Amino acid sequence: MRLDPLDERIVACLLDDGRASFAEIGAKVGLSAPAVKRRVDKLRQNGAITGFTAKVDPRALGWTTEAYVELYCQGKTSPTTIKAGVAKFPEVVTAYTVTGDADAIVHLLAADMKHFESVLERIGAEPYVIRTKSVLVLSQLLDRPGYASPAES
Amino acid sequence: MRLDPLDERIVACLLDDGRASFAEIGAKVGLSAPAVKRRVDKLRQNGAITGFTAKVDPRALGWTTEAYVELYCQGKTSPTTIKAGVAKFPEVVTAYTVTGDADAIVHLLAADMKHFESVLERIGAEPYVIRTKSVLVLSQLLDRPGYASPAES
DNA sequence: CCTGAAATGAGATCAAC
DNA sequence: GTTGATCTCATTTCAGG
Numbered sequence: 001m002r003l004d005p006l007d008e009r010i011v012a013c014l015l016d017d018g019r020a021s022f023a024e025i026g027a028k029v030g031l032s033a034p035a036v037k038r039r040v041d042k043l044r045q046n047g048a049i050t051g052f053t054a055k056v057d058p059r060a061l062g063w064t065t066e067a068y069v070e071l072y073c074q075g076k077t078s079p080t081t082i083k084a085g086v087a088k089f090p091e092v093v094t095a096y097t098v099t100g101d102a103d104a105i106v107h108l109l110a111a112d113m114k115h116f117e118s119v120l121e122r123i124g125a126e127p128y129v130i131r132t133k134s135v136l137v138l139s140q141l142l143d144r145p146g147y148a149s150p151a152e153s
Numbered sequence: 154m155r156l157d158p159l160d161e162r163i164v165a166c167l168l169d170d171g172r173a174s175f176a177e178i179g180a181k182v183g184l185s186a187p188a189v190k191r192r193v194d195k196l197r198q199n200g201a202i203t204g205f206t207a208k209v210d211p212r213a214l215g216w217t218t219e220a221y222v223e224l225y226c227q228g229k230t231s232p233t234t235i236k237a238g239v240a241k242f243p244e245v246v247t248a249y250t251v252t253g254d255a256d257a258i259v260h261l262l263a264a265d266m267k268h269f270e271s272v273l274e275r276i277g278a279e280p281y282v283i284r285t286k287s288v289l290v291l292s293q294l295l296d297r298p299g300y301a302s303p304a305e306s
Numbered sequence: 307c308c309t310g311a312a313a314t315g316a317g318a319t320c321a322a323c
Numbered sequence: 324g325t326t327g328a329t330c331t332c333a334t335t336t337c338a339g340g
Contacts, residue, residue, distance in 0.1 A: 001213055011209060018171045018205030021317055032325060037318070048213035052171030053206060053298040056164060060154055060201040068221075068251070068258065083294040095294040098221070105221065105288065135258065141236040141248040145206040174332060185310050190333070 001046055006031070010039055011049065015146035018052045055145065063109040065116045066137035069123065070102035077103065077128040085126045091119045102133065154199055159184065163192055164202065168299035171205040208298065216262040218269045219290035222276065223255035230256065230281040238279045244272045255286065 003011075006029055013025045022033040022040070029036070043049045058066065073082065079097045082104050086095045094107040106123070110116035116136075124132050156164075159182055166178045175186040175193070182189070196202040211219065226235065232250045235257050239248045247260040259276070263269035269289075277285050 003214060008214075011207065011214070014207035015209065016206070018207050022319095023317065033317075034319075034326090035324060038324095046213070047210050049207050050210050051208045051298070053169070053208055054164065054167035054171050054202050055204045055206055056168065056299050057200050057203050060199070061156065061161075061164070066249075079292060079294060087295055092295060092297070094296050096219075097291040097294060099289040099291060102288070104294065135255070136252040138250040138252060139232060141232060141250060141257065142240055142245060143247050144245070145204070146209050175334095176332070186333075187311090187335085188309060191308090 001048065003048065004039075007039055007043060007048075010036060011043065011146075014040070014049065014052075018054075058109050062111055064112055065110040066140075067108055067110070067116060067120075068135045068137070069106045069108060069120065070133040070135075071104040071106060071123070072101070072130045072132070073103040073128050074130060079104075081128055085128065086123065089119060089123065091115075154201065156201065157192075160192055160196060160201075163189060164196065164299075167193070167202065167205075171207075211262050215264055217265055218263040219293075220261055220263070220269060220273075221288045221290070222259045222261060222273065223286040223288075224257040224259060224276070225254070225283045225285070226256040226281050227283060232257075234281055238281065239276065242272060242276065244268075 009029045010025055013020055013028055022036040025031075026033050026036045031039075040049065044051075058064075071082065071086075082097065083095065086092045086104075086106055089108070091108045091110055092106055093109055095104060097104050108116075108119060110119055120132060120134060123129060162182045163178055166173055166181055175189040178184075179186050179189045184192075193202065197204075211217075224235065224239075235250065236248065239245045239257075239259055242261070244261045244263055245259055246262055248257060250257050261269075261272060263272055273285060273287060276282060
């Protein structure tokens with residue numbers, strides 16, 4: 001799949017404001033509203049755009065503690081097992097399998113430190129988890145909406 | 154700030170579909186469209202909802218390489234310095250200051266391994282950076298839109 | 307304070323070109 | 324790709340709880 005430069009600009013607009021009107025986007029990229037809609041429909045259809053969501057402030061919703069937890073798992077633990085295991089926790093925001101010493105990295109939010117401790121305990125109690133290593137987030141320096149525009153190296 | 158249970162359900166709806174109409178949300182939570190709009194306006198005003206964005210598939214946009222990079226910085230490097238430094242790179246998606254050995258964690262996307270290498274090199278060349286430690290993402294197991302509903306520990 | 311109902315204007319959507 | 328008709332939805336105003 002290839003993205004037209006126009007498509008990229010449309011995606012950039014939608015990353016910046018997911019509720020922007022097609023006419024508004026069209027004004028920025030030089031297209032009419034129906035043309036923009038057709039392109040967005042196509043982008044959604046082929047999976048470039050997977051959906052739309054609100055950006056929320058976790059603190060405002062009562063989540064004051066944020067952490068990255070490295071998971072060290074047993075010899076032959078499949079990604080599927082890890083996925084199923086961490087998906088049980090609503091506190092988990094994202095999870096990845098990674099290279100390096102750890103097998104997976106889990107990004108999670110907790111109401112407070114006590115809550116975080118309990119989540120960490122329960123994740124550590126998962127049968128496939130040998131040990132965990134936590135890094136607490138002090139402050140968020142940057143959070144780009146979606147993913148930035150293509151960059152040339 | 155306190156969130157009404159109704160507000161939480163509205164936020165959940167918007168996390169699920171950031172372009173949902175007020176009438177549609179109202180049908181799910183049992184309110185009229187204007188009532189939903191008023192609550193959403195207030196949620197945006199007080200910062201609980203910071204905006205709306207599209208969810209995109211980085212691979213579809215040409216980003217095939219994803220990594221977390223730990224930054225080890227010089228003795229008294231301020232978060233502001235780190236923020237300004239990493240913000241220059243469009244490849245950086247998120248950045249946090251953290252507890253532990255490293256000073257910051259940077260989440261970034263690159264077109265390919267060659268591109269990643271060049272970004273890593275340039276970040277490592279920042280004057281305040283002593284060394285970096287990279288973890289490459291193998292596969293994404295989970296990516297929850299925004300942040301999940303409140304959980305009790 | 308909150309709600310819902312009605313009116314109005316803006317945007318989404320479809321047809322035709 | 325566009326323009327133009329139509330219909331939905333967003334938004335405002337108003338009245339009631």
